[in-house]
Amino acid sequence: MSTVHPPKLSRARRIAAAVVAIGLGPSVAAAPAHAATPNHASGIPSCVQREYSIAGHSITPRTLSVGISKSKTLSYKAITFTNCDITSVTGRAMAPSGTKAVKMAFTGSDLDYDYWSGPLRIALKSLTNSDAGTWTTTMTSVGTEGEVMNSGKVRVLRASRVSINATPEPVAKGETITVRGKLERASWNTLKYYGYGNRKVDLLFRPNGGTDQKIKTVTTAGDGSLRTTVTAAKDGVFTFTFAGSSNTGAGRSTGDSVDVR
Numbered sequence: 001m002s003t004v005h006p007p008k009l010s011r012a013r014r015i016a017a018a019v020v021a022i023g024l025g026p027s028v029a030a031a032p033a034h035a036a037t038p039n040h041a042s043g044i045p046s047c048v049q050r051e052y053s054i055a056g057h058s059i060t061p062r063t064l065s066v067g068i069s070k071s072k073t074l075s076y077k078a079i080t081f082t083n084c085d086i087t088s089v090t091g092r093a094m095a096p097s098g099t100k101a102v103k104m105a106f107t108g109s110d111l112d113y114d115y116w117s118g119p120l121r122i123a124l125k126s127l128t129n130s131d132a133g134t135w136t137t138t139m140t141s142v143g144t145e146g147e148v149m150n151s152g153k154v155r156v157l158r159a160s161r162v163s164i165n166a167t168p169e170p171v172a173k174g175e176t177i178t179v180r181g182k183l184e185r186a187s188w189n190t191l192k193y194y195g196y197g198n199r200k201v202d203l204l205f206r207p208n209g210g211t212d213q214k215i216k217t218v219t220t221a222g223d224g225s226l227r228t229t230v231t232a233a234k235d236g237v238f239t240f241t242f243a244g245s246s247n248t249g250a251g252r253s254t255g256d257s258v259d260v261r
Helices: 011-021
Strands: 054-060 063-066 072-081 086-095 098-109 113-122 133-143 146-158 160-167 176-187 192-195 200-207 213-219 225-231 236-242 256-258
Touching: 054 133, 054 146, 063 072, 072 086, 072 098, 072 133, 086 113, 086 146, 146 176, 160 236, 160 256, 176 200, 176 236, 200 225, 213 225
Parallel strands: 063 146
Antiparallel strands: 054 072, 072 113, 086 098, 086 133, 098 113, 133 146, 160 176, 176 192, 176 225, 200 213, 200 236, 236 256
């Protein structure tokens, strides 16, 4: 690699600047303060402690909901110390059904750092329902002194969807509004949606010109269906929201307007 010249900024400030430059944000796993020992001849950190050759990394998004029609992608980014002579960086995600990997591309360098990135595609055909949940992720850098690995976690979940229908409309003030809907989640085994039973869903109401307010929590029936009643008070929009579970992503219905007269 090219000759490294003495830096003008402190090592901590150079790491922070590099992290901001590639947009790693708060999810970065930055090298600890003792990551490298100073090279007093040049004033730059040496690579004596090679286990810290990855200065920072990120994987986004941290939670990924996958439906039945499109594959999804995890974005991997890494910063390595230039003087650690890294020749490649590989990103991996360990699902129950097997490991998925991407060889990250070198995208550039500056005085002290090399930059790497790559998309890890999560193909629908590679998933089964048992894969849904938390996956271990790694980034492995390879250089003249061997391999170095950093690890983390991401959540890859079955997508959910929620429907809603508030009737009657219009409705007289003080009369009963019946709100129905259904919570479903994707099956990666069959590439279809099925009802998600015995789950708590929040009913929200947003009056015209106002903000969402939680009205009540409704539990889905065994087939995922929802039914509840409220008293008509003012014009506005009803929405069902599902917070998600350990293997299923959050969902939100479209809004259904009611005209109260």
